[in-house]
Amino acid sequence: MAFSDRELLARILECEAGGEGDTGMKAVACVVMNRVQVDYGEYGNLYTVNEVIYQPRQFTCVMEMVGGQYNMQNVYNMRPTEVQYDIADWAMAGNRLTNLGFALWYYNPFKPTCRDNFPSAVGELVIRIGDHCFYNPTAAYADT
Template sequence: MDNRELLARLIKCEAGGEGDNGMKAVASVVLNRVRAPGGEYQRIGQGNVRNVIYQKGQFDCTRPVLGGVANPQTLWANPPEQIHYDIADWALAGNRLFTVGASLWYFNPYAPCPYLFPYNGNGTFQVKVENHCFYNPTASYFQS
């Protein structure tokens, strides 16, 4: 599977029901991690989409088991459609959803967005796009 298809699959799995902006926001985070100027994502990702997507514990869609039960929503079980490829191409071409800014994290809290995420204080709330909250890195992230 090439980077384009891998990213398209992740977009569908992580944000397929979030509309164009929701999917673009998730794709923006992945590419922000690929291009991170420092910290954990620069060290682990090394500018590689595959390294970022498969980094352990980052995306539920890469886990065959969640909470001890088979995960029905994986990269492998959800073939992308043309819209997912189009958004992957958009992101791989260097585009970003401007409202997401430099966000390196997102999650769906099923509640109001907390100010800090991850809970170690490395991110501060940037914006909510559809059901996901997005977080920009703090200075402490770059020392992690």
């Protein structure tokens, strides 16, 4: 199934951060758009929302199977509302959350604390928003 960048971003927002409120969804949208815009490192050759989201092993919501089980919560099953489309439009227009820096990663640690670095030493904790920890690239990211 082929989705436009807007549709795919709205679906990933619902799937990855639908329960995190507007700020949580905006933060996830910023990470996706930061990966589109970064011109070096692992994401430096990805130029569209589709390329970023469909990059292998990046977003659980793109995987149809997780741990040998069908993943019911995937982008293909999502039905975004106007909220997700509005946030997708907001991010694609170049808007960003100022307290997020240039975060390229996030994850839910399923505990009250965030790791200082993620994934490994290429990302450094910048902020926690809701259940997700967000990470800015370190100088080591350029070598990925």
